[in-house]
Amino acid sequence: MKDTTRSAGAPQATPAVGSASAPPPSAEPAPRAWYRRPLVVRVVAGLLILAIWQIVVELWAQDYVARPTGVIRVIPSVLTEKLFLSDIVTTLTAVVEGLAIAVVIGTAIGLVVGRLPDAQRVLGMYVNGVYALPIIAVVPLLTVWFGYTPKARLAVIVLEATLPVVYNVAEGARAVPRTYLDVTRIHRAPWWRVWFGVALPASTPYVLAGIDLAIGRALIGAVVAEFIAALDGLGYYILFNVNSFHEDRAIVALVVLALSAIVLRALVNVVVRRGFSWYWLA
């Protein structure tokens, strides 16, 4: 069979035969200028931003406003502070726990909402409403129900993280290409094969998008809950240090918070991309 297949490898270079414009094979590519190397440019840009921050603050801001030199000076002591390290663990553990619960609940609800048009019509309005609520308004209520305990933080995280997952899974379940559904119908596949064998895998990219959003909202929820319920954690660490005029330490914690968001999202990307090669059922 002479079908042309898409080659997985890179195309091979065709040698220029006797062409005057071809570079001599022994020459090496000229070293790239520093401004052409992406990594170098990014580092330089970052340093430039820090320099501008430093200069602006030195010249025009009050003494107590934080500046890069101050932050860098406290980094070692913050990173070795036991309280700080345990706070990281506390907050991130809660976020991961909450995300796991949210993904399970969110996927289940999302599948139902996506595949049953009646459910959409009935629940859609309520889901939209809760999604639009500013979480900061809901947390005080949740602390009343769950007390000023880590349970309240978990509840906030789950609430904030579930909705983006629901939305995206519903969208994915609704958008299953008609041809796939035709295939399941022609083969007279039972409902659970359609939902778990086709609708779910087909919506995996949407689940990924949902989790991405959920991570951001989960972190916000965790920090807000810690602020309002005075719970030990990264968020509270920031608040506490700002209030006690240790802004530099707070900024270090802030950077760590940002980094955890990036790392979590990268991790999810890796895990779910691998997941594409699993079969869900048979």
Place this chain on the structure above:
Amino acid sequence: MTASRTPKIRVDHLGKTYGDKEAFTDLSFDVAEGEIVSIVGPSGCGKTTLLRCVVGLTTPTQGSVSINGQRVLEPIEGVAMVFQHFGLFPWKTVAANVAYGLTVQGVSRRESASKVAELIGLVGLQGFEKAYPHQLSGGMQQRAGLARALAIEPTVLAMDEPFASLDAQTRDVLQLEVLRIWEARPTAMMFVTHSIDEAVLMGDRVVILTGHPSRIFDIVDVDLPRPRNRATVNTDRFRMVRDYVWNAIMKEGHRVVGDPETAARPAPSSH
């Protein structure tokens, strides 16, 4: 097995109306066992809808479809379909896709392995069992789609413009490939296409749909010898049938010779 007089597929005064728009009306024809019937007509004439009614994916508003004497109201056993956009599940390998029909029937992976391997060989995809659809060209994906359809040993094969998404050369290659594969196990087949050449090349008979709403203009016996090959399209008989179908479908100004009323309707040849 004795040859049965009951047609494999019977379409009986079939009609489909969407709201106040009538797609097609009063379609009646049979497909016999081991016969390929091509269905061709202008774009939008409802030929895909017709096919979907026959396999039970769509419910007609008038008339009925019977397969093996059994009325079709929803997909039934023994009916397989090949889709224009292939319909392979991207998260399954080629082998898993081909085995899908058997998997749904509850056949274990071990039991279906030999049948899957045989079919993958038949359609020319040896070596690609563990590949994923996105790694295959369109032509190869459609071969896999065909293998999947054949895996359930269907008594009726429905092809919905199977080559419309492929480039012209792949299309030409696959037309003869499908015929070759079909010769190995001739199955009653309904072949929907908008290519008149393809309809004549593939079919034993051609159902011509025209008009608004669509009706059967005529059903022509192709009467060309099998197995067909690339030389078939240059024979006089092929041209005669093709020109007749073309004239039937095309409006004035695009017709080949005169108009359908005066151009000779191809009589069954001496084959």
